[in-house]
Amino acid sequence: MDETDNEAERLEAAKKAYWRANIRLLAVLMSVWFAVSFVAGILFRDFLDQFSIGGYPLGFWFAQQGAIYVFLALIAIYVVAMHRIERKFDLDDDDS
Amino acid sequence: METQSLIYLFVGLSFALYIAIAIWSRAGSTAEFYVAGGGVNPVVNGMATAADWMSAASFISMAGLIAFLGYDGSVYLMGWTGGYVLLALLLAPYLRKFGEFTVPDFIGTRYYSKAARVVAVICLIFISFTYIAGQMRGVGIVFSRFLDVPILWGVVIGMGIVFIYAVLGGMKGITYTQVAQYCVLIFAYMVPAFFISFMLTGNPIPALGLGSEVNDGSGMYVLKKLDLVLTDLGFAAYTDGSKSTIDVFCITMALMVGTAGLPHVIVRFFTVPKASDARKSAGWALLFIALLYVTAGPVGAFARLNFTETVNEQAYSEAPEWFTNWEANDLIAWRDKNDDGVMQYRPGDAFEGAPVFSEVGEGASGERLLENPATANDNEVYVDRDIMVLANPEIANLPGWVIALVAAGGLAAALSTAAGLLLVISSGVSHDLLKKTFRPEISEKGELLAARVAATAAIVVAGYLGVYPPGWVAQVVAFAFGLAAASLFPAIFMGIFSMRMNKEGAIAGMVSGLAFTFLYIAWFKLWEPAANVEANWLLGISPEGIGVVGMVINFAVAIGVASLTKAPPADIRKLVDNIRVPRGAEKPHMH
Numbered sequence: 001m002d003e004t005d006n007e008a009e010r011l012e013a014a015k016k017a018y019w020r021a022n023i024r025l026l027a028v029l030m031s032v033w034f035a036v037s038f039v040a041g042i043l044f045r046d047f048l049d050q051f052s053i054g055g056y057p058l059g060f061w062f063a064q065q066g067a068i069y070v071f072l073a074l075i076a077i078y079v080v081a082m083h084r085i086e087r088k089f090d091l092d093d094d095d096s
Numbered sequence: 097m098e099t100q101s102l103i104y105l106f107v108g109l110s111f112a113l114y115i116a117i118a119i120w121s122r123a124g125s126t127a128e129f130y131v132a133g134g135g136v137n138p139v140v141n142g143m144a145t146a147a148d149w150m151s152a153a154s155f156i157s158m159a160g161l162i163a164f165l166g167y168d169g170s171v172y173l174m175g176w177t178g179g180y181v182l183l184a185l186l187l188a189p190y191l192r193k194f195g196e197f198t199v200p201d202f203i204g205t206r207y208y209s210k211a212a213r214v215v216a217v218i219c220l221i222f223i224s225f226t227y228i229a230g231q232m233r234g235v236g237i238v239f240s241r242f243l244d245v246p247i248l249w250g251v252v253i254g255m256g257i258v259f260i261y262a263v264l265g266g267m268k269g270i271t272y273t274q275v276a277q278y279c280v281l282i283f284a285y286m287v288p289a290f291f292i293s294f295m296l297t298g299n300p301i302p303a304l305g306l307g308s309e310v311n312d313g314s315g316m317y318v319l320k321k322l323d324l325v326l327t328d329l330g331f332a333a334y335t336d337g338s339k340s341t342i343d344v345f346c347i348t349m350a351l352m353v354g355t356a357g358l359p360h361v362i363v364r365f366f367t368v369p370k371a372s373d374a375r376k377s378a379g380w381a382l383l384f385i386a387l388l389y390v391t392a393g394p395v396g397a398f399a400r401l402n403f404t405e406t407v408n409e410q411a412y413s414e415a416p417e418w419f420t421n422w423e424a425n426d427l428i429a430w431r432d433k434n435d436d437g438v439m440q441y442r443p444g445d446a447f448e449g450a451p452v453f454s455e456v457g458e459g460a461s462g463e464r465l466l467e468n469p470a471t472a473n474d475n476e477v478y479v480d481r482d483i484m485v486l487a488n489p490e491i492a493n494l495p496g497w498v499i500a501l502v503a504a505g506g507l508a509a510a511l512s513t514a515a516g517l518l519l520v521i522s523s524g525v526s527h528d529l530l531k532k533t534f535r536p537e538i539s540e541k542g543e544l545l546a547a548r549v550a551a552t553a554a555i556v557v558a559g560y561l562g563v564y565p566p567g568w569v570a571q572v573v574a575f576a577f578g579l580a581a582a583s584l585f586p587a588i589f590m591g592i593f594s595m596r597m598n599k600e601g602a603i604a605g606m607v608s609g610l611a612f613t614f615l616y617i618a619w620f621k622l623w624e625p626a627a628n629v630e631a632n633w634l635l636g637i638s639p640e641g642i643g644v645v646g647m648v649i650n651f652a653v654a655i656g657v658a659s660l661t662k663a664p665p666a667d668i669r670k671l672v673d674n675i676r677v678p679r680g681a682e683k684p685h686m687h
Contacts, residue, residue: 019676026185033181037174037352042345045167049335054307055317060335063170064162064393065303068177068386075184075379083372086678093370093678 018089025081029074036062036070099496103242106500107507110280111257114511117276118261118269126544129266130197130523131366136271138373142380144271145364147278147508148516149176149355149381150388151227152234155281155509160484162396163403167337169396171344175351177382177389182356182585184378188365190592192374193675197366198520199359199584200528206591207599208668210533215606217524219583220359224524225557226576227360228517232562234510237482240425242503248563254511255559262515263551267367270515277508282387284505288489288498289391292398295492302394322401329408330443334397339638340630346641354577354643357585360516363523371678399484402491407477408441412461415439418490423464426451427480430463433470437461444473451478514558522551575617578639582609582646590654592676595669597654600661605654613646 040048045059053061086092136144154176162169194202199220204213232251239250261269293305297318310321323333332338339347355361364381365374406416412430422428429451430439437460447468454465486506489498526547531538538546583606590597590605617639620628630636637645663669674680 015673015677022676029181029185033178037178037348038345041170041174042341042348054304055309055319056307057319057335060167060170060319061307063167064173065390067174068390071177071181072379072382072386074181075375075382078185079372079375079379082375086372091677091679093372093680 014089014091018085018091021085021089022082025078025085029078032070033074037067041067099499100244102496102500103503106497106504107243110276110504110508113276114257114273115260117273118265121269121272122264126197126527126540126547128268129544129547130519130527131267131363135369136367138368138377139380140275141271141364141368141373141377143278143384144274145361145377145381146384147274147281147512148270148364149361149385149513150278150281150509151513152231152506152510154388154392155285156234156237156485156506157482158485159392159395159399159488160481162393163400163484164481165337166332166334166400168339168344169393170337171339171347171351173389173393175348176355177386178348178352179355180378180382180385182352183361183365184375184382187356187362187588187592188374188378189371189678190675191362191588192365192368193371193678194671195366197363198523198527199362199588200524201532202591203584203587203602204528204532206668206671207587207597207602208665209599209603212587212599212603212606213528213533215603215610216584216587217528219579219606219610220524221521223358223576223580223584224360224517224521225554225561227358228514228521228554228558229561231510231514231517232558235507235514236562238486238503238506238510242486242499251559251562254507254514254562255555258511258515258518259552259555262518262555263548266547267363267519270512270519271367273515274512277512278384280508281505281512282384284501284508285388285395285485286391287501288492288494289395291494291498292402292488292492293394296398296401302398303390306394306397318397318401322397325401325404329404329441332443334400340636342636343630343638343641346637346644348641350581350641350643350647351577353581353585353647355580357580357583357588358576359524359580359584360513360520362588363520364516395485395488399488399491402488403479403484404441406491407439409438411438412463413437416491418487421490422480422483422487426453427483429453429466429478431466431468431470431476431478432459432461432463433474433476435460439477440474441477442473442475444475445471446473446475446478447471518551518554518558521554522547525550575614578613578617578643578646579610581643582613582650586647586650586654590651592672594658595672596658596663598658598661598664601654601656601658604657605650608653609646609650612649613643616642616646 040059041063045063048059048062049057051058083092158172161172191202196202200213200216203216204210235254236247236250239245240247243250261273289302290300293302294300296311297305297308298311299305299308306318308318310316310318319335323335327333337344365377368374368377419428431446447466447470449468452467454467457465459465486502489502526543530546531543586609587602587606590602620639
């Protein structure tokens with residue numbers, strides 16, 4: 001087996017591992033996305049409303065404020081974590 | 097200076113700014129016209145996306161809707177922000193890596209089929225026109241109320257401005273104008289919100305103000321007080337909703353997925369240099385959008401409290417000036433059912449249907465008389481939800497320049513979204529239908545000309561819809577999100593995340609999701625509006641939320657059909673493999 005074959009195989013393996021890492025990260029982040037909006041803001045709102053954050057009932061707060069802050073945090077985490085994953089497998093698109 | 101002159105000044109200055117930017121950034125090539133050359137900085141693109149996204153509906157209508165819906169209004173707040181998580185995580189970076197010009201480009205190439213491309217173009221044009229009609233109505237409202245110009249001239253002026261920068265500048269002109277429009281609209285939204293929050297609670301940050309105590313020495317939280325005031329009058333408590341849980345769930349999901357599937361939003365991520373920039377850009381976009389969205393909830397609540405306390409049990413003869421101003425514009429009405437000269441604000445409609453004012457005479461207190469038959473309940477006040485944001489500064493007695501600012505902001509929001517929509521319509525026609533389907537031999541110059549002609553035609557149609565809004569426009573806005581959720585989103589998502597999805601599956605999925613959602617909405621909104629009640633809905637899901645079921649049908653049909661037909665060819669699998677990794681994106685086109 002010559003060197004270019006080895007190189008191509010390594011690249012294929014890196015791509016596979018990179019994609020698996022991406023899917024794992026996505027699964028975690030999407031679960032949080034679902035939890036703050038649909039679970040806390042809608043399905044379990046009545047239960048959460050017995051607690052409060054300042055003058056906000058907690059479920060109401062998640063639905064009108066909290067979910068949005070968490071959405072922002074999720075994208076920020078994804079940007080940083082994906083960059084790290086891409087660097088690890090040497091598949092990033094940084095210049096040079 | 098008088099408020100009216102200030103309004104002319106602010107609106108005039110903002111328009112001059114947009115035109116100056118348009119002249120500075122004319123497009124010279126199709127790449128510049130469609131995707132601004134693909135070299136836009138992610139922060140700049142995030143800001144442009146925010147302006148593109150926040151339409152007349154977000155700026156003018158949303159806080160008003162929330163004011164009257166209370167908790168149920170959360171569907172808009174979560175739905176229209178959560179979609180950006182889907183965009184950033186599931187679509188934007190891969191579509192940028194793919195590196196073409198339009199959404200149908202991706203669907204047509206990934207599913208190696210002109211039919212798939214044409215289906216995508218049809219979805220795109222339908223979604224975009226539904227949406228644009230609402231923008232033009234927003235322009236009309238602002239012009240007729242604040243500038244005292246007839247709606248016709250208001251829309252013509254708006255069309256003229258959009259024409260200059262969208263047709264000459266294409267995506268490049270639109271991008272930089274949208275940045276300016278974002279600054280105008282967010283400033284215009286935040287200033288009155290700060291004032292009102294500070295006056296009511298002593299805390300100028302609205303998101304914190306709504307969680308604080310009212311400034312009147314009672315030591316009561318704002319939401320508590322609002323709940324009390326409303327339940328005293330017989331309304332539902334503000335923090336309680338009246339929609340069923342499944343409906344709230346489905347509407348929120350349909351709006352989120354629909355947002356991620358809207359072509360004019362997706363296409364903004366084609367303009368940044370790299371796949372990783374598309375992710376960052378979606379994050380910036382959500383940050384800029386969130387500024388308005390975390391403020392809209394409090395603005396709605398404050399407006400409801402102020403409105404109720406100012407209007408209820410107030411003698412009409414002593415009603416504030418804004419009340420009679422909006423009454424003169426047909427958007428507020430009062431019917432003195434018990435002839436006491438005092439306005440009673442209670443639940444229920446004050447009379448049947450939208451107000452029809454009689455042209456002769458006036459009531460005992462000087463109010464405009466109505467021809468609508470009165471209803472049996474005690475409510476005497478009609479208020480159009482769309483006016484809450486525009487009237488807010490007046491309701492709260494803010495100075496004239498704040499009112500002028502809000503007028504300029506409302507126009508910025510409507511114009512920026514209209515321009516983004518016009519661009520996807522024109523590129524759908526010139527690029528996808530002409531260049532890629534029916535006239536592949538067309539030159540770049542010819543394609544650019546076709547794009548400009550298509551944009552011009554789209555402006556004229558949109559303007560017509562703005563001047564003569566057909567009755568169904570307000571009824572079918574649900575179409576845009578439902579159809580995007582049921583057609584484009586699943587096709588794009590599976591195109592990236594499934595190697596096995598093929599042409600047959602994708603087309604069958606799009607067509608069935610689209611057909612189901614279209615028929616369900618059309619049935620309840622257009623053909624049998626009287627039957628549009630919860631008892632008749634499928635699983636208790638309203639037409640606004642049915643896009644979720646359409647999406648599930650799309651996925652199920654697509655996966656079923658794909659498993660029975662042959663896998664996509666090897667070069668398509670290679671394409672998918674390639675878009676999944678960020679490295680190796682095309683260099684940005686030259687400016």
